[in-house]
Amino acid sequence: MRPAGALASLIILLAPVHAPAAPITFSTALPVGEGKFINREQLVFTRSGDDPGNNGLVVDVDALVSVLAYGASEKLALFATLPYLKKELRQSGGVRRSSKGLGDLTIFGRYTLFQRDGIGRTLRLGAIAGIKAPTGDDDETDALGRLPIPLQSGTGSWDSFIGVVASSETLRGGFHSQLTYQAKTAANNFEAGDVSRLDLSWQRRVWPRALQPSSNAFLYGVLEANIIHSRKSTVSGQVNDNSGGTTIFITPGIQYASKKLILEAAVQIPVYQDLNGTALENDYVLRAGFRVNY
């Protein structure tokens, strides 16, 4: 069996699904009105199977990520994210290990620092900060014993993150960016490496071509980029040289936005992976979901 650290990159792929608004793979600075709720559900299918260790290792992580956003004031929005995860590892020789269950709960806030509005346009900058609580099961076992931490539904650790998010939205489309730093802590003799990431999203309205006063639904073409750098993890205090590294995803997608509902789908394609040692490389991430305004 490969060391847990070789699978550590799997964890970060679920981290971006906090977003209550415009981009598909990360957050936004667009408003959540005071007293308003937004619910987002997103299916995320992740496959990592490009095994540089030639052990035929393939890991699938299927997740349903639920997000609830609440506008606490005109500037402060609160978010809660809870994934339901199904993880499976397959290895040459017929080894198969799996788990499923609720993952870790993430709670965070976003405060709008700057806002400039015009007719049919807005420019906003916000700060985000949050914590991830170890609510998921982190001591699941199978016939081979205790599952490695990256295969557990929960990490067992209290983690935190801070960042800034900016959005420029017009009636023709928008541009969004987010810069975050996630600090990991140790649990069960394992500590995932801290993660820095830069996310970019460009959206263009493709329908309707020309706006009418009655236009109340848009279809957007979406192109996103995710640059993710993870530091090496440690196992029992020892640095795992087969973990961490840098991955860049290019993410084409499509989004339909009406007054009450947003439907969206995207595929994250890893165009650059510079991972340490025999860390498992990512093949793709598929995302599809919806958001509902309440």
Added chain:
Amino acid sequence: MKKLIGSVLLFLAMSTAAFADGTQYRMRVDGLACPYCAYGIEKKLGKIDGVEKIDVDLNNGLVTVNVAEGVTLTDAQMAKLFTDAGFTFRSMVTVPLDEKKAH
């Protein structure tokens, strides 16, 4: 007899129209950049007693609200409503609905 029924129906129709007269408020609101954004303000406006119709023209940043007779919206009230919703209220013009019909 037919003339009598016709006259009664005409009178009833005119009476209904008279009772339906109210006020139209046309508001300039900045920051409305997508349909999904607009829903929040429609919902907030819809909670005000007497609001009968809401139209959001994203292209021109215009929110038009028809209210029943006797109902008044104030600049301060609308400024707070739109600020709370995350947008910027610029101005409001009042047009009596009966005057609008006359034109």
